[in-house]
Amino acid sequence: YFIIQTLAAAMILFASTLNAWQTGHWAITYPTCPLTTTIITTAIMMKLGAAPLHLWYPEIMQGATLNTALIISTWQKIAPMSMLYMMHKNLPTTLVLLTGLLSTLIGGWAGLNQTQTRKILAHSSIVHMGWLLIALAMDTALATLTLALYILMTTAMFTSLNTTSTKTITDMGTTWSASPTLLTLSMLTLTSLGGLPPMTGFTPKLLILNDLSMNHLLPLATLIALATLPSLFFYVRMAYMTTLTTPPTTTNTKYT
Structure with a gap:
């Protein structure tokens, strides 16, 4: 983590x-040289863990505690995003949109075969960074809404996982005994992260797709909408494991 962040800062x-x-x-704030803008944007993408500069991110999240992973995936995003906000009028739009598309695609597909909750949420973060970058290229107000909702939903999910000490998907099957309220909130948070209507997470996705359509970027809108499906699958899988399954009993039963 130190090496990656230092490299990005040096760039x-x-x-x-x-x-x-x-x-x-x-x-x-207003760089005039395209090379300068590209280098700064690339460095910020590295700090954000956006694809294709994302390979360090899931490993760092897996190696950290749940509380530390929460800070890395929420609070640590604010400073790099602030720089992008300051430079948004001079950002290389094509690079930002391409990075956003790659993040939504790679984050969704790479998260499909994960069983560790922190790695799943790391890939979830990569996907949301993709949506956030695309929103930033369109409208800063929309990007602010997307970032705020992402931080809110991710904080809620990590808090739930931390309360039940859930490290893997298998562990999620045991959370039913902790609290029915927490169970319900976890399921709602997961569906919101996936962007299912009428959850809160659906709002920024709808607005971003609407903005892309209004700007005649229908192919990009179609691709990121389709890229949501893989990530939606692992959210629904987590929700299914949390609410609709119970762990197998280990009690020895004597048959007569």
């Missing part, structure tokens, strides 16, 4: 120095 400093050399000032 941002290098781009800032390059920008200062070319323009005579250190402000990177």
